[in-house]
Amino acid sequence: MKAFERLIGALKRLPGVGPKQAERFAIHLIRAPRTEVEGFVDALREAKASMRLCARCGDFTDKEICRLCSDPARDASLICVVEETQDLAALERSRAFNGLYHVLHGSLSPLEGIGPDRIKAKELVERVRAGGVSEIVLATDPDTEGEATALYLAQILKPFPVKITRIAHGVPLGGDLDYLDERTLSYALSGRREV
Amino acid sequence: MKAFERLIGALKRLPGVGPKQAERFAIHLIRAPRTEVEGFVDALREAKASMRLCARCGDFTDKEICRLCSDPARDASLICVVEETQDLAALERSRAFNGLYHVLHGSLSPLEGIGPDRIKAKELVERVRAGGVSEIVLATDPDTEGEATALYLAQILKPFPVKITRIAHGVPLGGDLDYLDERTLSYALSGRREV
Numbered sequence: 001m002k003a004f005e006r007l008i009g010a011l012k013r014l015p016g017v018g019p020k021q022a023e024r025f026a027i028h029l030i031r032a033p034r035t036e037v038e039g040f041v042d043a044l045r046e047a048k049a050s051m052r053l054c055a056r057c058g059d060f061t062d063k064e065i066c067r068l069c070s071d072p073a074r075d076a077s078l079i080c081v082v083e084e085t086q087d088l089a090a091l092e093r094s095r096a097f098n099g100l101y102h103v104l105h106g107s108l109s110p111l112e113g114i115g116p117d118r119i120k121a122k123e124l125v126e127r128v129r130a131g132g133v134s135e136i137v138l139a140t141d142p143d144t145e146g147e148a149t150a151l152y153l154a155q156i157l158k159p160f161p162v163k164i165t166r167i168a169h170g171v172p173l174g175g176d177l178d179y180l181d182e183r184t185l186s187y188a189l190s191g192r193r194e195v
Numbered sequence: 196m197k198a199f200e201r202l203i204g205a206l207k208r209l210p211g212v213g214p215k216q217a218e219r220f221a222i223h224l225i226r227a228p229r230t231e232v233e234g235f236v237d238a239l240r241e242a243k244a245s246m247r248l249c250a251r252c253g254d255f256t257d258k259e260i261c262r263l264c265s266d267p268a269r270d271a272s273l274i275c276v277v278e279e280t281q282d283l284a285a286l287e288r289s290r291a292f293n294g295l296y297h298v299l300h301g302s303l304s305p306l307e308g309i310g311p312d313r314i315k316a317k318e319l320v321e322r323v324r325a326g327g328v329s330e331i332v333l334a335t336d337p338d339t340e341g342e343a344t345a346l347y348l349a350q351i352l353k354p355f356p357v358k359i360t361r362i363a364h365g366v367p368l369g370g371d372l373d374y375l376d377e378r379t380l381s382y383a384l385s386g387r388r389e390v
Contacts (some may be wrong), residue, residue, distance in 0.1 A: 002197070002243040002257075003238060003241040003244075003245050003246065003257065004246055004255065005238055005241050006237075006241070006242070007238040007241075007242040009234075009238070009354070010231075010235035010238045010239070011235075013231070013235075014219075014220045014223055014224075015219050015223050016216070016222065018372075020374075021211070021387035022361050023281060023284070024209075024210050024211070024281065025209050026242065026379070027207075027279075027280060027281065028209060028210050029209075029239060029242070029243065030242055030243060030246045030255060030332040032208075034243065036205075036208070037239065037243050039205060040205040040206075040208075040239075040311075041236050041239065041240065042201075043198060043201035043204070043205045044205070044224060044232065044235075044236065045203040045232075045236065046198040046201070046202075046223055047201070047202040047221065047224070047225055047353070048224065048229065048232050050198050050201055051198065051225045059350075060199065060222070060225060062198065062199070063198075084222075085222060086219065086222065087213075089218070103292075137354075138281075163295060172330075178215075179215075180355075191303055193231060
């Protein structure tokens with residue numbers, strides 16, 4: 001049963017998966033046709049090998065520069081800063097934003113020991129320093145960490161001649177941006193105000 | 196992004212996983228260290244290659260005969276019939292049963308076209324026919340399919356000189372056996388009655 005226990009152990013590492021769900025996943029995978037399991041392994045390995053962070057915005061991509069950052073139709077003077085790549089995907093679904101993004105890959109959390117060096121804040125400053133940016137929209141989550149991160153970014157970006165805005169608090173406080181409906185996100189974006 | 200989409204597609208096949216959770220899993224896996232991902236792939240392949248159904252009870256095992264069926268301390272004259280391997284695990288955690296098991300790998304469902312040939316009913320009859328069995332405890336789920344399955348098994352086992360019992364309905368109707376607490380399961384087992 002060692003291989004089975006090891007498989008359950010590996011599945012339990014997936015975010016939000018407990019022992020019971022891991023057991024269900026393991027049994028499903030053992031029962032699934034061999035071709036399906038090998039297809040899964042191939043997709044996982046290929047994704048793992050080919051995916052990297054976009055050199056500009058930090059989103060996941062299989063190219064040097066991601067699809068959005070390479071799109072000439074997007075307004076490159078506008079950068080929307082998000083915590084996670086899922087937040088970017090959620091905002092894109094709202095179709096309310098035509099600029100570019102910057103993915104921090106986290107938020108400041110003194111309690112968990114996550115300081116500015118653990119998120120992609122320096123990279124954001126570099127993008128602003130490189131010029132051509134007129135506005136930074138801070139779209140971090142409306143919770144303690146997200147607010148602290150927005151405040152910190154507003155401070156370190158102060159020396160630069162850019163407008164710094166925060167998405168409107170049309171989004172419920174304490175909520176997770178990634179789970180909001182498109183209309184609320186769209187409203188929050190259009191109601192953004194200068195910090 | 197094809198590999199990423201393929202990975203999400205593969206993860207969505209896991210039971211109960213929707214697009215959002217699959218996306219979270221995919222991002223976690225892409226971010227995880229390469230060694231962790233390879234450890235997962237190894238465990239999956241090894242489990243897939245080594246796991247099979249016990250020739251006696253039908254539970255998952257990496258041997259010809261599983262650990263429980265090979266244990267001389269278990270009472271081989273008592274067979275508890277369950278729908279799924281998770282139910283077996285749940286009953287074992289209750290420590291209320293010292294016999295052996297029989298895993299049906301499903302339940303009768305005319306609506307879904309699952310008839311007696313799709314569950315391991317014939318194998319159960321063979322075990323009883325082989326002799327040495329004095330009691331069959333029907334521990335299928337207390338829902339429509341589970342009750343129909345218990346009724347069907349009681350009928351086909353009628354010609355044999357074995358006592359046929361059903362676990363007590365201390366378990367809430369419509370519930371899923373796999374999610375019950377140990378005390379309720381223990382109570383349901385000890386209160387079993389002859390069908």
